[in-house]
Amino acid sequence: MKKLTYTHNAQAAAVIARAYDTPPLAYVHSYGCQQNVNDGEKIRGVLLDIGFGLCENVEQADLILFNTCAVREHAEQRVFGNVGALKKLKEKNPRLMIGVCGCMAQQQHIVDKLRASYPYVDLVFGVDGIDRLPEILAQRLSRGKRYLENPSERNAVVEDLPIRRDSGFRAWLPIMYGCDNFCTYCIVPYVRGRERSRTPSDVLAEFRDLIARGYKEITLLGQNVNSYGKGLENEAGEPVDFADLLNLLCTVPGDYQIRFMTSHPKDASRKLIDTIAAQPHLCKHIHLPVQSGSNRLLREMNRHYTVEQYLDLVRYAREKIPGVTFSSDIIVGFPGETEEDFCATLDLIEKVRYTQLFTFIYSKREGTRAASMPDPTTHAEKAARMDRLLKLQDSIAFPMIAGLCGQTVRVLVEGAGRNPGTLNGRLDNNLVVEFSGDETLIGNYAQVRLTGSRAALLLGETVQNETDKKE
Ligand code: SAH
């Protein structure tokens, strides 16, 4: 694994400055997971570093960049649709540059399609291209030719990238990149490359900086945060794992909370659970994607745990962490899923009682092992299963959420609520409460009394503004 450091590219900045009369504007849109959103923030940071301004509207833009996701077919189709819609804009404004980057651009068949059928796309580069963006733009501008990169893998970690974060109080903090798990349905290991961890000192430095700037919630990111640290050692020469990293970060004084995602059940250790129980800064919520409740399918998916092991972990966490809540990802209609397999998933959902589920109908991804598995179930049948699953989940979660009423909880106020005069806040357990309150509370903690609920949304009222610091 190579560690690289970003440095300002003055030459590229000069090429860009010469190409425009006034500072050019960039529109950057990220699809997909939080890793991608964080990459989008870095892309904006790099663009600002080389003289671009940012805009929120494609009509104003001199550069439009789509930072794409490849996890499901639907995500890819949306990107092709959105890129297609730009053709007219390009005809009106020939100096407009259109770029496609991110996970889709890590697939050769996508790059080939963009090359052949989307001649007005100027730039294509993959997930490893962010630090080289200045050079890529400079080449495009000075040569006047399309710049399309074929997918490659650098297996590197790039530090010191400039960043323009979307929020001033919640931040994404990647602790590792890539994935080595090769779940048979999943494209991520193919597009994001091999798993590599940032050093604890690099993570700590970024974390300290965020806390010093007043950030209240830091979400640590990785496709499998529980395997953090593979191949790394701390200063004393000992191996570090994810729980060690959490303990290290929690030594930073301040009023903040830490979340993390994603925990792979196969690597979620009792040590991790004990750490969550012991550290007040860690939110008492665990996103623990199970994918399926059938041991047969879990084997077919290459997940490396059984339903029994999963339930054991949940039981241990409930014992050690009072009030802990769980959320999960579920795939419905994996190739060969039988009614019996599906019922096993329903059974597991009843046993765990998740507060939130993220559910997906299986989407075939070219190049993955599951893509060649027989898949006789029709889409209509899969959709009907999904419907049953969602109904069951609502029947479990809604009463559970309603059961919280009467409590007074601390929330991080995230923004305006849907109804006028209301705010949205997130509880430690990741549930959202809508309550009446003043906009000045946004970005701060507030004490909210839970008074009711509407489906998964809690309703409440402010008790007092919480300004005193919790160390
Ligand atoms: N690394 C994370 C998740 C990454 S992708 C983890 O292991 O949990 C986010 C979710 O998308 C996955 O948890 C899975 O539920 C879903 N997903 C991934 N590939 C999929 C596919 N081919 N079809 C449908 N859903 C998929």
Ligand code: SF4
């Ligand atoms: Fe995909 Fe599995 Fe890796 Fe998650 S752990 S990103 S589901 S291969």
Ligand code: F3S
């Ligand atoms: Fe999508 Fe890439 Fe994330 S495929 S889910 S944006 S890692």
